[in-house]
Amino acid sequence: MGRTLPSIAQVFLGEQEAFSRFRRALRRSDQLVVDDLFASAQKHLAATAYAAHALPFETFLLAMLLEEHKETMRLRQLIEEMLSPTASPSTQEQT
Amino acid sequence: MMDGAAGSSFLGWVMDVFETARQGVVLWFLSEDGTRCRLTQPFPVTFYAAADPARLQALQHELAQQPIKLCTYETQRRDLFINAEIPVLAIEVEQTIQQPLLFQRLSQAFPDITFYDADIQLSLRYQARTGVFPLAYCRINADANHVVQSIQPLDTPWELDPPPPPLRILSLEPDVNPVHSEPTELLIRYEKHTGRIPLQPERPFIINIASILQTYDPDILLTNWGDTWLIDHLLKLSKKWKIPLPLNREPGRGVARRGEKVYFSYGQVIHRGQQVHLFGRLHIDRCNAMLWGDYGLDGVFELGRVTGLPLQMSARVSPGSGISAMQMTTALHMGVLVPWHKQQAEDPRSALSLFYGDQGGLVYQPTIGLHSHVGEIDFISMYPSVVVHFNISSETVGSRSPQAELIPELGMTIDRTTPGLVPLTLQPLLRKRIAFKEQILTLPEWDPLKKRYKMCASAHKWLLVTCFGYLGYKNARFGRIEAHQAVTAYGREMLLAAKDVAEDLGFEVLHMYVDGLWVRKPGLKTVHDFQPILYEVSAKTGLPISLDGIFRWVAFLPSRRDECIPVPNRYFGVFQDGTIKIRGIEARRCDTPACISGMQMEVLKLMTKAASAEELPGLLPQIRALLLKRLSLIQQRVLPLEEYLVTLKLSRTLEEYKAPNTPTAAALAQLQAIGKSLRPGQRVRFLFTLGNPGVHAWDLPGMFDPQRLDVQRYKILFLRAAFTLLQPMGFSETGLEDWLFGRERPSELPIDTFRRVGQHLLPAFGLQESV
Known part of the structure; x- marks a missing residue:
């Protein structure tokens, strides 16, 4: 069907493609990391489309950051649970 | 019947309205007492022209030269896009049938004049003026010459349960699709009768059909491939054997044909065969009706009633034309001019507002x-x-x-x-x-x-x-x-x-x-x-x-x-x-062979036993047994061949396929070699076979030996479809095969073990996930 603007999925592929030279020059392990970053940006395509930002890559970066921060929070919670004595005695202490 | 009963009043249903040479319009009417009558009604038609006064004067001069009865007058009508009344010249043509030709002539002679209400379907005009739509229940007063004096609808398109017209339906179906192979007999059904009439010898066949049409006198001819093959075949035989065939009720009319077309809609190439319309009887071709499988004859009647398009048309048009028709009827009711060609451009605006505006609906990525x-x-x-x-x-x-x-x-x-x-x-x-x-x-x-x-x-x-x-x-x-x-x-x-x-x-x-x-x-x-x-x-x-x-x-x-x-x-x-x-998933796709989608549906049916996600792993042993049973049936080649059929819709012609070795192109080439050509939008069916070219087109003549089936190929499709269903239960593609063929027995399968982003990187960094 005719489109005036490319769909967000097309924009995403275009942006990913634009970094293919960057990716190619990376070590294999780093290439996989870059792929993961793009995969996490892809989880927020609907919001990126809705944002209708003139420079969509900025929104993709923010989406990557968002997923990174979620992961940091998850890991922080895991570490805190591991470091603290079991949760129930500590709450008992507080009360 | 109404003969001699001057000024009689009738209750019944309007089946069809169309133009006639000298009597305005013809109404085919199904009276409540079961009689079918042909009525006529004078029906002058008006269209409008807008231009500067000098051009309108030239137009008036041209109109005065026309050899047909018409009158003109100046008036004001509302233009929707300007949202105001504009001065227009109204042209009223006395004989309905003469208007399209007159308009065609004028639009060529005066390309700079804007015409309105110029190309509106007669049935819409009729509905706008009288409130009568296809299959409307109404009261008619007619004189002794069968000329309608008054018509009054007793029904609206919005009734949920309109009084059902007692229509006589004759169904004619060739035994096979004529595109794929030569039919040998015709399945005939009407009321409680069913029968098969062999197409050969031709003469008794055509005599038989003519006599059924004569005696049963159906209102609707419901056919399979009537548009593309059957009606033409019947007419050919009738001519050859000089047996008159009363396809129409309307005297002196032949059948009307409209050409086939191929177009692109909603991401699909769609093929529509030629159409054959009758007069005084309705011809509906199940195979050429737009979405027959979805809505059937009831849906066709409903479409005719709500869109106002004649039934033979509403059975075949795209829903877009239906909506267009409804909007035109609303416009006629509101007294709004219906433009012939819209001359409306998009308003200029900034690029940023285009970014905001040019979007569709929101489509999210779900939580896997x-x-x-x-x-x-x-x-x-x-x-x-x-x-x-x-x-x-x-x-x-x-x-x-x-x-x-x-x-x-x-x-x-x-x-x-x-x-x-x-x-x-x-x-x-x-x-x-x-x-x-x-x-x-x-x-x-x-x-x-x-x-x-x-x-x-x-x-x-x-x-x-x-x-x-x-x-x-x-x-x-x-x-x-x-x-x-x-x-x-x-x-x-x-x-x-x-x-x-x-x-x-x-x-x-x-x-x-x-x-x-x-x-x-x-x-x-x-x-x-x-x-x-x-x-x-x-x-x-x-x-x-x-x-x-x-x-x-x-x-x-x-x-x-x-x-x-x-x-x-x-x-x-x-x-x-x-x-x-x-x-x-595979079972939803029309290109999946029945043996694969059947397996998916059967596994899903088994999975319905789980009341929650947690109960699903408990069903795994049963699922495994079922999968192994279905797979062995496929591999033993004991299923009916239809179960192995792959059906693909063509998106292009054979010449346009860049890779001649794709299964579709190969199957298409096989059909073309025996003189059967398919057009984009039509479907090609084939089996996967061993050796070259790897496919066997279904419609090739001759027997097919099941030993030629490429069961390995079907196994790959099978495992892929099984993986789709089991992946959410924590299976990997290789893990599924190991489990299925007993190479490894998973002790306890965790649910929801989709890899998290980054998880697969841990070994690369010398780390193992401990959680």
Whole structure:
């Protein structure tokens, strides 16, 4: 069907493609990391489309950051649970 | 019959209205006492011309030279796009049949003059003037010469249960599709009779058909491939053997033909065969009706009633033409001019506002995995509801009226006080569809009305789906891209409002898709539990919303390429009542062989036994047994050959296939070699075979030896389809094979073990995930 603007999925592929030279020059392990970053940006395509930002890559970066921060929070919670004595005695202490 | 009964009054149904040479229009009328009568009615037709006075004078001069009866006068009519009355010259032609030709001549001679109401289907004009639509129940007064004196509709298109006309239907079906091979007999059905008539020898065959037409005198000829083969074949035989064939009731008329066409719609190439229309009788070809499988004859009647298009046309037109017709009828009612060619360009605007405006519905990426306690809630006919609720129409968007409101995101205004042409057209249709849906929900399964309502509702669905697209279609008479954008803008706004409501009420939003939301909240089990969210969303948006169902469990699948990447439309699940819902998986695709989709449906049926996601792994032993049984049947080649058939829709011609070795191209080449050509939009069917070229086109003559089936290829398809279903239970593609063929027995399968982003990187960094 005719489109005036490319769909967000097309924009995403275009942006990913634009970094293919960057990716190619990376070590294999780093290439996989870059792929993961793009995969996490892809989880927020609907919001990126809705944002209708003139420079969509900025929104993709923010989406990557968002997923990174979620992961940091998850890991922080895991570490805190591991470091603290079991949760129930500590709450008992507080009360 | 009415012979000699001057001034008699009749009750009955109008089957068809069409032009006649000297008597205005012909009405074929089915009277309540069972008689079929031909009535006539004078029906002058008016169209309009707008231009500067000098050009109009030249036009008047030209009209005076015409050898037909007509009159002209100056008047004022409303132009929708200017939104004001404009001066026009009205041209009234006395004989209905002469108007199209006159208009054609004038439009060529005066290309600079704008014509209105010039190319409107006769049945729409008739409906606008008399209120009588196809199959309308009405009272007619006619004189001794069968000329209608008055006609009064006793029925509207919006009745849920109109009085059913006692139509006589004759069904004719060749035994095979003539495109694929030569038919040998014709299956004939009418009332309680069924019979098969061999096509050879020809003479007795054609005599037989002629005599059935003569004695049974059907109102409807319901055929398979009548448009593309049967009627032409019958006419050819009738001519060859000089046996008159009363296909028409109307004296002195032949059949009318319209050419075949191929076009692109909603991402698909669609092929429509030639059409054959009859006069005084209706010919409907099941195989050439647009969406016959969806709505059947009841749907065709319903489409004719609501769109006002003649039944032979409404059975075959696209829903877009149906919506167009309805808008024209509304325009005629409102006294709004119907432009011949729309001359409306998009308003200039900034690039940024194009970014905001040029978007469709919101399509999210779902949370991958297996979930319980999920409800699916959908806005009912969202876009049509938005059109009606916000009064979106070409003339209301961008209004300068002081009461105009601002449309979110777009920075455009909208007049919500004066009802617009598009909402006026849609409102009764939407109301009727909602009424049908309510009836379908409440009626018991055995009630025959339920089936009829379902057919009608699905006919409406297509009209309502296209009405939105038609706002943005450049050739739609009353379309305007700004109105189209307003609909999607409001749609996004409403979906986000619903998301906010759901999250405020403590739901987790797993997925959103244009007009539907999948929301989860542990502990919610009954329809009653979901009432607060439905009520709140409806109150906040003003649009009707309903609970499509509560899932026992639902699995959102990742993309085939990368299991980290969610895709919007690939999921399966089971509702509480045991109904299976699938989207985007193999069983839903029409190119999947029946033996594969059958397996998927059977496994899914087994999986319905799990009341929640947690119970699914308990079914694995049974699933394994079932998979092994089905796979061995496929590999032993004992299933009927049809089960192995792959059906693909052609998107191009053989010459356009770049790689000649693709299965489709190879099958197509095999058919072409025996002189059978298929066009884009038609389907090609084939089997996967051993050796070269690896396929066997289904419609090749001769027997096929099942030993030639490439069962290895079917096994790959089989395992892929099985993986789709088992992936959410923690299987990898190789793990599935190991488990299935007993190479490894998984002790305890964890649920929802989709790889998290980054997880596979841990070994690369010398780390192991411990959790």
